[in-house]
Structure formats: structure tokens, C-alpha cells
Amino acid sequence: MAELVQRNIELLLPIFDELKKDTVFEQDELRQIVRIVQEHEYNLQRADKDKELFIAYIQYMQTLLLLIEKRYQKNGQRTNPDVRHQMIVKIKLLFRKAVYRHQGDLSLWFSFINFAKRRSMQPLIGKLYNRMLQIHSDKPQIWISAAKWAFESNTIGVARTYFQRAFRSNSKSKQLFVEYFRFELLYIELISKRKEVLVKVDDSSDASQRSMFGKVDLCQTCQSPELIQNFVFNFD
Amino acid sequence: LIVDFLPESHLDDDKILAGDVPKAIFRSALTECGNEAEFVDEFIQVLQDFSEYKFYRQIKTFMLDYLKEHFSDRESTWKLLALSVDNNSVKRIKSSNEASSFDKSCKIFAEALEQLPTELMWQHFLMYLLDQVAEASNDKEIQSKRMDLFVKQSNECWSKAMFSKSLFLKQFDFFEKFQWSSSDVRSGVNLGLKKWEHDVEVWHRYIKYVMNIEHDSEAKVVIKTLFSKALNRLLLVQLDSTSLRNQFDQNFAQFVNLYIDWITENLGKKECTQIFEKLCVINTSAKDLRLARKLAAICKSVLLKTLSKFGDHDRVRRAYEKYHMMNPISQEFYSQMLDLELDESNASLDVPFARGVFNQMLAHFGQDDHQVWLRFARFEMKHGSHVKASDVYHMAKLRLSPKESNLFVQEYQMIHV
Numbered sequence: 001m002a003e004l005v006q007r008n009i010e011l012l013l014p015i016f017d018e019l020k021k022d023t024v025f026e027q028d029e030l031r032q033i034v035r036i037v038q039e040h041e042y043n044l045q046r047a048d049k050d051k052e053l054f055i056a057y058i059q060y061m062q063t064l065l066l067l068i069e070k071r072y073q074k075n076g077q078r079t080n081p082d083v084r085h086q087m088i089v090k091i092k093l094l095f096r097k098a099v100y101r102h103q104g105d106l107s108l109w110f111s112f113i114n115f116a117k118r119r120s121m122q123p124l125i126g127k128l129y130n131r132m133l134q135i136h137s138d139k140p141q142i143w144i145s146a147a148k149w150a151f152e153s154n155t156i157g158v159a160r161t162y163f164q165r166a167f168r169s170n171s172k173s174k175q176l177f178v179e180y181f182r183f184e185l186l187y188i189e190l191i192s193k194r195k196e197v198l199v200k201v202d203d204s205s206d207a208s209q210r211s212m213f214g215k216v217d218l219c220q221t222c223q224s225p226e227l228i229q230n231f232v233f234n235f236d
Numbered sequence: 237l238i239v240d241f242l243p244e245s246h247l248d249d250d251k252i253l254a255g256d257v258p259k260a261i262f263r264s265a266l267t268e269c270g271n272e273a274e275f276v277d278e279f280i281q282v283l284q285d286f287s288e289y290k291f292y293r294q295i296k297t298f299m300l301d302y303l304k305e306h307f308s309d310r311e312s313t314w315k316l317l318a319l320s321v322d323n324n325s326v327k328r329i330k331s332s333n334e335a336s337s338f339d340k341s342c343k344i345f346a347e348a349l350e351q352l353p354t355e356l357m358w359q360h361f362l363m364y365l366l367d368q369v370a371e372a373s374n375d376k377e378i379q380s381k382r383m384d385l386f387v388k389q390s391n392e393c394w395s396k397a398m399f400s401k402s403l404f405l406k407q408f409d410f411f412e413k414f415q416w417s418s419s420d421v422r423s424g425v426n427l428g429l430k431k432w433e434h435d436v437e438v439w440h441r442y443i444k445y446v447m448n449i450e451h452d453s454e455a456k457v458v459i460k461t462l463f464s465k466a467l468n469r470l471l472l473v474q475l476d477s478t479s480l481r482n483q484f485d486q487n488f489a490q491f492v493n494l495y496i497d498w499i500t501e502n503l504g505k506k507e508c509t510q511i512f513e514k515l516c517v518i519n520t521s522a523k524d525l526r527l528a529r530k531l532a533a534i535c536k537s538v539l540l541k542t543l544s545k546f547g548d549h550d551r552v553r554r555a556y557e558k559y560h561m562m563n564p565i566s567q568e569f570y571s572q573m574l575d576l577e578l579d580e581s582n583a584s585l586d587v588p589f590a591r592g593v594f595n596q597m598l599a600h601f602g603q604d605d606h607q608v609w610l611r612f613a614r615f616e617m618k619h620g621s622h623v624k625a626s627d628v629y630h631m632a633k634l635r636l637s638p639k640e641s642n643l644f645v646q647e648y649q650m651i652h653v
Contacts, residue, residue: 174275177265182282184257188291192253 005041012037012090018083024071036060044097051105054098061091062115088119103135106142117149125149126158133165140166140173147183156187255291258283259298266302273307280316296320314348315360338368342385355400358393362403365389366410383414390424404428405437408445415449434473436487439466440494447498456502463495471522471531485527492531496538505546512539516559533566540569544576549584552576560596567605570597578615587619602635606644609636614651 016034019025025033040057043049065087072079095112102108109132116124129146136142143166150159163180170176262279269275280299286292300317307313318341345361365386372378390407393399410416425442432438443462450458470488475481499508515535522528536559543552556573570593577590594612601608609632616625632644 172269174265174269174278177261177269178278178282181258181261181265181279184261185255185283185286185291185295188253188255188258189286189289192289192291195253 001042001045004045005038008041009034009038012086015083015086015090018080019068022072022075022077022080022083024068024075033064049101051098051102051108054094054101055108055111058091058094058098058111061087061094065091091115092124106136106139109136110145113149122153125153129162133162137166137169140170140176140179143170143176144179147179151183151186156190159183253291255295255298258295262295262299262302271306273303273310273313276303276307277312308351311348311352311354311356311360314344314352314357315364318342318344318348318360318364338382353396353398355398355403358396358398359400359403362386362390362393363406366407370410370413379414383416387424394424394427399424399428399431401432401435401438404432405441408441412445412448433469436470436484436491439470440487440491443494459498460503463498466491467495467531471519471524471528473527474523485530488527488530492534496534500538500542500545505548508542509539512542513555516562518563529564533564533568536562536564536566536569537572540572540576549576553586553589556593560593565600567597567601567608570601574611585619590615591620598631598635602632603637604640606632606636606640606647609644610647610651613648617651 016030020027020030037060040053040060043053044057046053065084068083068087069079095108095115099105099108099112109128113125113128113132116128129142129149133142133146143162147159147162147166150156150162160183163176163183166173166176265279266275276299280296283292283295283299300320303313304317321337321340321344341364345357345364348357349361365382369379369382369386372382390399428438429442439462443459443466446455446459446462470491473484475484499511503511512535516532516539518525518532519528539555539559540552543555552573560569560573573593574590574597577585577593594608594615597608598612609628613625613628613632616622616628629648632648633641636644
């Protein structure tokens with residue numbers, strides 16, 4: 001057990017080296033951090049480890065990452081990308097282990113997704129939703145949440161696919177129908193607004209301009225944050 | 237996402253913009269999840285958020301048609317149908333469109349009342365009319381026309397015995413808002429008072445309305461008569477069910493408080509005293525004597541308080557002497573007398589009289605409440621002597637129940653500390 005703990009801590013050594021080199025933490029502080037990390041690692045090696053132990057370690061690592069970022073900021077430096085990357089990798093690993101062991105725990109899944117959202121890891125969010133939906137396909141609220149994320153990320157097609165896939169396993173869900181209905185209305189609202197923009201462009205521009213804007217990137221017209229914020233689902 | 241410009245006419249015909257997809261979802265939902273009116277309502281609620289767009293009307297019309305086809309036996313369906321006509325012309329008061337939409341709505345309500353002549357349907361219609369009267373506040377002519385229509389329809393509703401109590405109570409909010417005098421709506425109100433003459437809520441609401449509307453010299457006489465009439469009617473109520481009785485008692489207490497507040501605020505000393513003295517005597521014609529006793533008990537305490545308010549402390553004592561042995565005997569009456577007698581602002585404290593009040597109160601309520609004994613002991617320590625306080629202590633120990641006696645001993649020790 002100790003060798004596994006030791007190996008996991010050694011994997012974090014590059015982070016501590018960088019932090020020491022960048023004088024983000026004092027020697028004593030680093031020693032204390034290593035001690036706490038070691039303690040958490042030992043906890044995760046226990047046979048009877050429960051969800052709380054994972055959560056405690058994840059929370060500690062997330063707080064540590066925030067502290068590192070603040071310290072860099074205080075020193076007038078940009079956060080070392082290697083440190084940030086490795087910390088995020090470690091947190092992701094911990095989350096993965098936690099959700100693997102507690103797949104039925106929705107709050108854990110959503111914590112992982114929220115972490116990915118905060119760190120703008122779009123591909124990971126998609127993967128997480130897909131993985132989660134493989135396990136919890138019978139829960140309409142998760143489909144709705146996934147569709148909401150897809151809509152907010154401006155991938156209408158993906159959102160619609162989520163809804164349509166959701167009906168395969170939840171064909172009698174009233175909530176799903178109502179939210180799908182809302183989604184389609186929002187989509188019409190979106191394209192109505194696009195149309196307004198296009199008509200305005202058409203009215204205001206002369207023939208030469210029209211030739212320039214003969215083709216319009218409609219993605220630009222649907223970036224309105226208010227429009228996206230209007231997309232309010234009952235489940236959050 | 238790159239698209240070519242399309243001709244505008246083509247965009248107008250677009251099935252997506254016309255809301256065909258949401259319509260399809262709506263249809264599928266009802267097929268899959270069952271045809272329930274409440275489920276349809278959920279969709280309509282969602283749609284309300286998009287009222288400013290063109291597609292809103294198309295989808296709503298589709299949904300309303302569906303509702304009409306499948307749920308025409310539901311009052312709320314008709315209400316929704318009628319209101320959706322009116323919503324199309326919101327914020328266009330005075331315009332011909334507004335007038336026509338109002339007429340259309342009324343026609344829908346009329347059709348609804350033909351198919352579904354229920355109390356609730358009438359309530360929806362009459363409340364709609366009152367709302368419309370309120371909305372037409374900018375134009376007195378339209379407002380008065382709508383008011384006339386309301387009175388006419390209201391009379392019809394009464395003639396068909398479809399006027400519900402909740403509507404009767406709600407309409408007073410509007411009457412107050414428009415400052416409608418009772419003469420305008422007298423016939424309807426009289427019918428209501430006759431129908432629910434034993435209902436406290438109805439009397440309470442009606443008298444409150446009259447109090448807010450009538451401000452002329454006659455108003456006091458009218459309100460006084462109304463209160464007295466209401467009390468006479470309410471004392472004739474006899475309820476068998478305990479829950480109904482509890483509800484009634486609660487409402488009755490509120491009504492009595494309103495009456496007492498009004499008397500003390502609006503009438504002079506003489507009139508005030510006369511009314512309270514009359515109410516102190518149990519009304520033997522009451523069917524539920526329990527209620528009459530309650531009223532008399534409250535009024536006995538209020539009488540003392542009122543006389544004291546007018547600064548006539550001798551009269552307070554005389555009233556006490558007159559009523560303290562008269563049924564119903566209540567602890568509040570004695571406590572009120574003691575409060576007034578021992579009040580620091582009372583310069584003419586009569587110690588033997590106060591002691592007498594204590595003794596009389598303890599004669600009736602000396603077994604159940606140790607707080608009365610404690611108060612008496614404190615009084616004796618302050619105005620009498622420690623020997624007398626000690627007598628009170630011994631008497632209390634003899635008279636109080638074992639549990640109360642223990643509590644008394646504990647708290648008595650705290651007095652000395």
C-alpha cells in the first residue's frame with residue numbers, strides 16, 4: 001500500500017519542483033502540502049474507502065489549484081501552464097476514480113461536470129455526459145441537462161440529438177416532452193432573431209455590400225448571451 | 237453554419253418558423269403520455285414566455301383548438317380561450333380592436349355558459365368583466381358600459397342561483413377599487429347577504445367594504461346597524477362539525493375585533509359604553525350559547541379598557557363591581573381590572589380594592605394558574621407587607637394543584653432572589 005502512495009506522490013513531484021522553482025510556496029508550506037496529500041493518498045488506499053474520502057481529496061486539490069493560481073497572480077506572474085495542467089490531470093483522475101466507484105451517485109457526476117465547465121473543457125463535458133447517460137439513461141433530467149449544455153455551447157444539433165435519444169428510454173416522460181418543446185421554441189426564437197438581423201443587413205447595405213455579405217456566418221448572429229441565458233430548464 | 241440569403245416570402249412560409257416542430261412535439265406528447273388537461277396547461281405555460289414572437293399566435297391557436305376539441309367540459313379551457321382572444325390586443329385600450337376583442341371574449345364566455353353553466357364558469361366570466369372594467373380606467377364611457385354589463389350579468393347569475401361565495405367575496409375588492417357605492421350593486425349584495433346570512437366571512441368582508449366606501453354623515457349609523465344585524469344573524473348559527481365550528485370561531489373572533497375597533501375609534505363615550513354594556517350581557521336568544529358567552533366575556537374586558545381610555549377610573553371600578561359576578565366569569569376580566577388598577581399611571585391606586593379583585597379572581601381561578609398567586613404575592617410585597625405575602629404563599633400551596641404548586645414554589649423563591 002505504501003509503495004502505491006509513494007508512487008502517486010512521486011507523480012506529483014514535477015508540480016512541487018515547479019512550485020519551488022517559481023517560489024510560489026515556502027519550503028515549510030510545500031512540506032505541509034506533501035504531508036496532507038500523502039494523508040489523502042493513504043485514505044484512498046483503504047479497502048473501505050467511501051465517497052467522502054474522494055470528495056475530501058478532490059476538494060483539497062481544487063482549493064490548492066486555486067491557491068496556486070492566486071499566489072502566481074500575487075507574484076505578478078502567469079500561472080505556470082505545466083503546474084496547472086498537471087493539477088487538472090490529477091483532479092480529473094481523482095474524479096474518474098470516484099465516479100467509477102460510485103456510478104450511481106449523480107451529485108458526483110455533476111461535480112465532475114461542473115469542474116470541467118469551470119475549466120472550459122468542452123470535449124470532456126461531452127464525454128462525461130455521454131458516459132453518464134450510458135449508465136443513467138432512464139433519468140430524463142440528465143438528458144435535459146446534457147441538452148441544455150449542448151444548447152449553451154451553441155451545438156443545436158447535438159442538443160436535439162440528446163432529446164431524441166432520450167425518448168428511446170423515456171418515451172413516457174412528460175418533463176422531457178415539455179423541455180423538448182421549450183427547446184424547439186427557443187430554437188425558433190433564435191432563428192427568428194437571425195432572420196431579423198439578416199433583413200436589417202439586407203435593408204441597410206447597398207448592392208456592393210450585399211455582394212460582400214452574400215453569405216453570412218450565422219454563428220455570429222446567435223452568439224447573443226441574453227438569448228442563450230433565456231434557455232432556462234427546470235433542471236439545473 | 238453558412239446559408240445563402242433566401243427570399244423573404246420563402247422565410248415567411250418556413251415550416252420551422254411557423255412552429256411546426258413544437259406542434260409535432262405537442263401532439264406526440266399527448267399521444268405518448270395521455271390526454272390530460274393539466275399536461276396541456278404545462279405546454280401553454282411554456283409558450284407564454286414567447287408571446288412577443290410571430291410563431292406564438294400560430295402555436296397557441298393550434299393548442300387552443302386542441303383544448304377546445306378535447307376538453308370543452310373544463311371551465312379553465314373556456315377561460316383560456318376567452319382570455320387568449322383578449323391578449324392579442326393588449327395595451328390597445330380605446331381602439332376598435334380592443335372593443336372587438338372584448339366582445340369576442342364575451343361571446344366565448346356566453347358560449348361557454350351555454351355548454352357549461354356552472355358556478356365556476358360564471359365566476360370566471362364575472363371576474364373577467366371586473367378585470368376589464370379595471371383595465372378601461374382611462375375611458376370612463378367604456379368603463380361605465382362594462383360596469384353595466386357586469387351588473388346585468390351578475391343579476392342573471394343570481395337569477396340562475398350560480399353566484400358562488402368566493403366570487404361574492406372577491407367582487408368587493410373591485411368595488412372598493414372603483415369606489416362603487418353600495419347603491420350601485422345593492423340588489424346583488426342584498427341577495428348575497430340573504431344567501432349567506434349566517435356566514436361570518438361574508439358579513440366581515442361586506443362591512444369592511446361599506447367602511448371603506450361610505451364616508452358621509454349617515455355612514456356611522458349604517459355601519460352600526462349592519463354590525464348589530466350581523467351579530468344577531470351570526471348568533472343564530474349552530475354548527476355540528478367540530479372543524480367547521482373551529483373555523484367559524486376563528487372568523488367570528490376576527491369579526492368581533494373589527495366591531496370593537498370600529499366602536500372605540502368611531503363612537504363617543506356614551507354610545508360606546510352603551511353598546512359594550514349591552515354586549516356584556518349574554519344574548520339568550522343565541523342558538524349557540526357558547527358563542528354568546530364568548531362575546532360577552534370579551535366585551536366585559538373591553539368595557540373596562542374603554543372606560544379607562546376615557547379617563548374615568550371611578551366608572552371603571554363601578555363597572556367592575558357591576559359585572560364581576562355576572563356570567564360569564566372570565567379570568568381576562570379580572571386581569572384587565574388588575575392591569576388598570578395597578579398601572580403606574582393610575583394615581584388613585586386603591587390597595588384594598590385591588591386586594592379584593594385578587595381575592596375574587598383567586599376564588600374562581602385559584603387552582604389552575606400559579607402566575608395569579610405570584611402576582612398577588614408581588615403585590616402584597618410592594619403595597620402590603622411580607623406577612624401578607626407569606627399568607628398568600630401558604631394559601632397558594634393549599635389551593636394550587638400539586639404540579640402548579642411546585643412551579644409556584646420555584647418561582648416564589650426567585651422573587652426573593
